[in-house]
Structure formats: structure tokens, C-alpha cells
Amino acid sequence: MALIELASIERRFTLGDSVVHALRGVNISIEAGEYVAVIGPSGSGKSTLLNLLGLLDRADAGTYRLDGRDTTGLSPDEQAAMRSRHIGFVFQSFHLVPRLTAAENIALPMVLAGIDAAERKRSVQKALAAFGLADRAHHRPNELSGGQRQRVAIARATVMQPAVLLCDEPTGNLDRHTGQEVTHLLESLNANGVTLIVVTHDPAMAERARRQIRMEDGAVLSDSASSVGVAG
Amino acid sequence: MKPLDILRFALRAVTAYPLRTALMLLAMSIGVAAVVMLTALGDGARQYVVNEFNALGSNLLIVLPGRSETRGVNPANFFTETPRDLSIGDADAMHRVAGVVRVAPMVAGTSEVAFGGKLREAMVVGTAHDYLALRRFQLAQGQFLPDEEGQRNAAVAVLGSKLRSELAGSEPVIGRMVRIGDRRYRVIGVLAPTGNAMGMAVDEMAYIPTEQAFALFNTSTLVRIFIETRDRAAIEATRTRVVNTLKARHDGEEDVTTITQDAVLGTFDKILSAITFGVAGIAAISLGVAGILVMNVMLVAVTQRTPEIGLLKALGASGAVIRLAFLTEAVLLSLGGAIVGVALGQLGAWGLRLAYPVLPAYPPYWAVAAGLGTAMLTGVLFGFLPARRAAGLHVVDALGRR
Numbered sequence: 001m002a003l004i005e006l007a008s009i010e011r012r013f014t015l016g017d018s019v020v021h022a023l024r025g026v027n028i029s030i031e032a033g034e035y036v037a038v039i040g041p042s043g044s045g046k047s048t049l050l051n052l053l054g055l056l057d058r059a060d061a062g063t064y065r066l067d068g069r070d071t072t073g074l075s076p077d078e079q080a081a082m083r084s085r086h087i088g089f090v091f092q093s094f095h096l097v098p099r100l101t102a103a104e105n106i107a108l109p110m111v112l113a114g115i116d117a118a119e120r121k122r123s124v125q126k127a128l129a130a131f132g133l134a135d136r137a138h139h140r141p142n143e144l145s146g147g148q149r150q151r152v153a154i155a156r157a158t159v160m161q162p163a164v165l166l167c168d169e170p171t172g173n174l175d176r177h178t179g180q181e182v183t184h185l186l187e188s189l190n191a192n193g194v195t196l197i198v199v200t201h202d203p204a205m206a207e208r209a210r211r212q213i214r215m216e217d218g219a220v221l222s223d224s225a226s227s228v229g230v231a232g
Numbered sequence: 233m234k235p236l237d238i239l240r241f242a243l244r245a246v247t248a249y250p251l252r253t254a255l256m257l258l259a260m261s262i263g264v265a266a267v268v269m270l271t272a273l274g275d276g277a278r279q280y281v282v283n284e285f286n287a288l289g290s291n292l293l294i295v296l297p298g299r300s301e302t303r304g305v306n307p308a309n310f311f312t313e314t315p316r317d318l319s320i321g322d323a324d325a326m327h328r329v330a331g332v333v334r335v336a337p338m339v340a341g342t343s344e345v346a347f348g349g350k351l352r353e354a355m356v357v358g359t360a361h362d363y364l365a366l367r368r369f370q371l372a373q374g375q376f377l378p379d380e381e382g383q384r385n386a387a388v389a390v391l392g393s394k395l396r397s398e399l400a401g402s403e404p405v406i407g408r409m410v411r412i413g414d415r416r417y418r419v420i421g422v423l424a425p426t427g428n429a430m431g432m433a434v435d436e437m438a439y440i441p442t443e444q445a446f447a448l449f450n451t452s453t454l455v456r457i458f459i460e461t462r463d464r465a466a467i468e469a470t471r472t473r474v475v476n477t478l479k480a481r482h483d484g485e486e487d488v489t490t491i492t493q494d495a496v497l498g499t500f501d502k503i504l505s506a507i508t509f510g511v512a513g514i515a516a517i518s519l520g521v522a523g524i525l526v527m528n529v530m531l532v533a534v535t536q537r538t539p540e541i542g543l544l545k546a547l548g549a550s551g552a553v554i555r556l557a558f559l560t561e562a563v564l565l566s567l568g569g570a571i572v573g574v575a576l577g578q579l580g581a582w583g584l585r586l587a588y589p590v591l592p593a594y595p596p597y598w599a600v601a602a603g604l605g606t607a608m609l610t611g612v613l614f615g616f617l618p619a620r621r622a623a624g625l626h627v628v629d630a631l632g633r634r
């Protein structure tokens with residue numbers, strides 16, 4: 001059974017009296033440990049898809065099964081609880097809390113999950129070391145470079161050891177070199193078993209992924225895995 | 233999220249915006265300081281009046297000539313002249329009323345008082361031996377008016393402490409003669425300083441026997457009879473007997489007014505308590521204003537930190553956690569302001585005590601508690617709406633806004 005199963009997903013936005021069909025009839029199945037790039041032109045529904053996968057949003061129709069569990073009827077708080085345990089997010093604009101230090105930012109998901117301080121400290125130390133941030137632990141985001149910020153964000157996204165890492169243009173705000181560094185970092189996480197789903201405009205990064213899902217106008221235009229034959 | 237972590241998180245937010253926090257603390261502390269200081273002032277005034285009255289002695293019953301329509305709880309009755317007569321016989325009759333311990337008649341007028349080369353216009357009180365104990369006065373030197381048979385109307389005088397020093401400076405006065413009006417009196421005693429009791433400058437008066445005052449002022453009517461009852465509990469029963477006795481002596485007409493300390497004190501106490509509550513209420517309005525400010529500031533904070541709220545939610549925070557975090561922040565701001573306010577208020581009360589040493593301007597405990605409590609309640613109440621708004625934000629929308 002696949003980790004992620006989307007079936008006939010619809011998502012519509014109403015703006016005044018015009019309706020935008022952000023997702024239409026999307027069927028995707030992703031196994032645990034996959035490395036997927038979501039590509040497509042601007043406005044094609046990539047972010048909408050990622051938000052849905054991350055349980056930040058809810059489909060208007062269709063079913064989404066995460067780890068075998070139907071998420072359709074979950075309340076916002078149940079969604080939050082599931083996000084906490086299963087999903088890590090990496091955003092284009094980092095989304096670090098400016099008044100908290102790097103270590104505190106990384107600890108945030110554990111604090112929110114009510115994990116006690118001693119265990120938190122251990123995990124954060126490990127993450128800081130693993131992401132090459134040990135000497136930046138007590139710096140605030142405005143004292144860090146873009147690459148360091150994104151590394152803090154990735155450390156934060158993985159500190160709870162989620163099964164799925166969702167990245168919306170993680171290199172979009174970085175220069176080519178640091179972007180590559182971040183890409184390698186994410187890939188090494190994938191190599192350790194994390195399911196990696198990346199929305200990207202960068203063809204080079206998309207090339208590196210083992211599977212590409214091309215979106216257009218809210219629908220899946222092509223999926224490099226579908227030729228292999230995914231149950232659906 | 234653990235409560236301690238919520239508190240720490242809110243504390244970080246409070247300290248992260250020092251200017252905002254300082255302004256909030258200021259607004260809140262002014263309200264609380266106003267409550268604390270104004271109640272200190274009101275309660276100080278109340279205490280002052282209560283103390284003044286207590287100095288009179290709590291078993292005191294005062295008889296005034298004339299029938300008062302409002303049954304004598306009006307302090308103005310103390311000072312009004314009435315045409316009805318109270319005689320020395322009436323005062324003597326009081327000695328025989330059950331429950332009466334001491335009786336002192338009172339005649340009063342102003343007269344010239346001369347000693348050595350010095351001359352003063354002074355209030356002269358004609359009364360009797362018991363007046364001293366009844367009014368809880370102390371003697372500095374000598375003795376008070378005599379009580380012995382045959383001595384009661386002797387030409388002797390007792391001087392108030394201030395009158396004595398004005399007339400004689402540091403010279404001895406006991407045994408020497410003082411002229412009051414056109415009569416001469418031997419000074420037998422000097423009162424210890426008492427201060428101002430009930431608006432009468434006790435220290436500036438001279439005291440002579442009742443009959444002497446009758447002669448001096450060419451009258452035979454008393455302005456007051458002071459009666460001390462056995463105990464506080466007996467005061468009402470004694471009052472009834474006193475009134476009945478006087479009624480019998482005045483051809484069955486109830487033409488006197490009696491005032492008890494308790495009644496007068498009660499009235500003053502009520503008035504001044506009402507004033508204290510009044511000023512506390514007015515000050516509380518400023519707390520309400522501060523509360524609205526808290527709400528406004530928190531609403532701005534929610535708007536400013538919308539992406540952060542989105543992030544927290546994305547990281548797994550439930551609506552309840554977000555709500556609690558923002559509510560805690562609001563309460564911290566108000567409570568911090570309240571604590572600063574109590575400190576400022578105490579400082580103000582201390583200043584008041586320095587400026588008016590006679591006023592025991594200590595803020596009552598209830599006012600301090602109410603100030604802190606109201607501030608905290610204000611924080612919860614006015615923090616609720618912003619917190620709910622924060623909790624209700626949609627994750628994707630919140631994240632998207634930068």
C-alpha cells in the first residue's frame with residue numbers, strides 16, 4: 001500500500017463570481033521513500049497540491065489517504081496533529097520565527113508537540129551538528145545567510161522525523177551554489193528513507209528527482225511513474 | 233504544548249517588542265496606579281476622620297438643646313445654635329440616670345484672655361471635672377477643674393497647650409493669675425497638646441468651671457451636655473433613659489437632640505467609603521481604556537505575526553495552543569502593567585503621606601487586589617478576541633501573507 005494516495009481530487013477557489021479550478025481530477029500515488037519533483041507553469045496548481053498533501057488544506061472532492069488513513073473527514077486540529085507526526089515542511093521563504101534563535105526554531109515542532117525539554121535538547125543538538133549549524137545555534141535568523149536559514153528550516157522540518165518532507169521551491173530564494181547545497185542535503189535525507197516531494201521551477205533539480213509529476217491547469221499532465229503502472 | 237513552554241513562548245514574544253511592551257505597561261500601570269493611589273487617598277481621609285472621632289471616646293452621648301428633625305446623625309448639628317434651654321440642673325440630673333458614668337456640661341464663648349503683658353482672643357469653655365476624662369484629654373501640668381464639694385465653682389482656669397505658650401512662652405503658669413474678660417482666675421493646669429479634635433482647636437481654649445462661665449458670659453444655658461455611658465452596648469438604652477429624664481424635666485416635651493459617636497462616625501464612614509469607591513470606580517475606567525489598548529495592540533500583533541501563526545499551525549499547533557499563547561501574551565502584558573502600577577501607586581501613596589503627614593494614605597488591600605485582578609481580567613477579556621482571531625486563521629492564507 002502506498003504512503004500517499006490521491007483519488008479524483010478537486011480543489012476550487014471562488015473569487016467573487018469567478019471559480020478557479022486549482023486542481024481537477026488528480027490521481028497520484030506515492031510510495032514511502034520516493035523522490036518526486038512537481039513541475040509545471042505558474043498557476044498550474046503545484047502549491048495547492050502540496051498544501052493538500054501536507055494537510056494544510058482540504059479537497060473539495062476526492063479522497064486522500066495518508067499512511068493508510070483517510071484524511072477526508074479530519075477536523076483542523078486532527079489535521080494539525082497528523083502534520084505534527086507525519087509531515088515536514090520547507091518553504092521558499094524559510095518561515096523562521098525572527099525572535100527565536102536557530103536552536104529554538106529547530107526545537108519549535110517538538111515544543112508544540114509537548115515533548116519534554118531534555119529530549120528536545122538532544123534532538124536539536126543532533127540536528128544542529130548534522131546540518132552544520134553547531135556554531136550558529138544561538139544566532140537569530142537575521143544573523144544567518146540564506147543557505148543557513150534554509151538549513152535551519154530543513155532541520156526544523158525533520159526534527160520530528162516525519163515520513164514525508166514537502167518542499168515548495170526550497171531553492172527559490174537561494175543563489176545557484178547554495179541552492180545546490182540545499183538540494184544535496186534534501187537528497188541525502190531522502191537517501192535515509194524520507195519521502196521527498198519537491199515543487200520546483202528549476203529544471204536541473206527536477207531532472208535529479210527519480211520521478212517527475214508535470215502539472216498544467218490543475219491537472220496532472222504527465223507522471224514519469226505512471227508508465228511503471230501505479231494502482232489507481 | 234506544555235504550559236511552561238506556552239508561558240516561555242509568550243514571554244519571548246513580550247520581550248521581543250520592547251517598545252510595544254513598554255507602552256502597554258505604561259498604559260496599564262497608569263490605570264492601576266490611579267486605583268491604588270486614589271483609594272489610598274480616600275481611605276486615608278476616612279481613617280483620619282475615624283481616628284479623630286475615636287479620640288472622643290466611643291461611649292459618648294452628646295445632648296444638644298432643640299429638637300432636630302433628622303435625629304442627630306447630621307454632623308452639622310454639632311455647631312448649630314438652638315433657642316431651647318439646657319440648664320445646669322439638667323446636667324446634674326444626668327448623674328442619676330442608670331448607665332451614665334460621667335457627665336460634663338458645657339458653656340462656651342469667646343473672650344479676652346490676658347496673662348502677664350500678653351492678650352489673646354480665645355474660646356473659653358465652662359465645664360466640670362469629668363470633661364477631661366470624658367474627652368480623653370491629657371494634662372501636661374497641674375490638675376483639671378476641681379471636683380471637691382465647695383471647690384467646684386472656684387475661680388480657677390486650665391489652659392490649652394497652645395494658648396499657654398502663646399500667653400506665657402516658656403514661663404511657668406501654674407499658680408499664677410490669668411484674666412479672662414473682666415475676671416481673674418488662678419491657673420491650676422495645662423492640657424497636653426491634642427491637635428484638632430472635630431474641628432475645634434482644643435489647644436487654643438481656656439477651661440473654667442461652669443458657673444464661672446455662666447457669670448462671665450451672663451447666661452444660664454448649656455450648649456451641650458457630654459455623657460459617657462458605661463459601655464458601648466449600653467449606649468442606646470442609656471440614650472432612651474436620658475431623653476426620658478430630660479422630657480420629664482421639660483414638662484413632657486422632648487426638646488433635646490442626642491448624638492452618639494457611632495451614628496456620626498457611621499455617617500462619615502459611609503460618605504468617605506462611598507467617595508473611596510467612587511474614585512476607585514473612576515480609576516477603573518482608565519483600566520478599561522487600557523484594556524481596549526491591550527486588545528488593539530494584540531490585534532495588531534496577530535496581523536503582524538500572521539505568517540508566524542501559519543507556520544506554528546503548519547508545524548502542528550492546534551487552535552487551542554495558538555489561542556492560549558496569545559491570551560497568555562495579553563495577560564502577561566496586563567499583569568506586568570498592573571505590577572508596575574501597584575509599585576507606582578504605592579510610591580504615590582508614600583508621596584501623599586510625605587505631603588500630608590496627618591493623612592494615613594495607605595492603599596487598602598482590597599484596592600491593590602482589585603487593581604491586579606481587574607488588570608488580569610482585562611487582559612483575558614480583551615486578549616480573547618485577538619487570540620480567537622489568531623486561532624481561527626486559515627493555515628495556507630496565513631502562511632502566504634508576508
Ligand SMILES: Nc1ncnc2c1ncn2[C@@H]1O[C@H](COP(=O)(O)OP(=O)(O)OP(=O)(O)O)[C@@H](O)[C@H]1O
Pocket residue numbers: 013014015020021022040041042043044045046047048049
Ligand atoms: N487562496 C486562493 N484563493 C483563490 N485562488 C487561489 C488561491 N490559492 C491558489 N489559487 C489559484 O489556484 C491556482 C493554482 O495556484 P497555485 O498556487 O497552486 O499555483 P502554483 O502552481 O503553485 O504557481 P507558482 O508556480 O506561481 O507558485 C492559481 O490560479 C491561483 O490563482
Ligand SMILES: [Mg+2]
Pocket residue numbers: 046047048168
Ligand atoms: Mg506555488
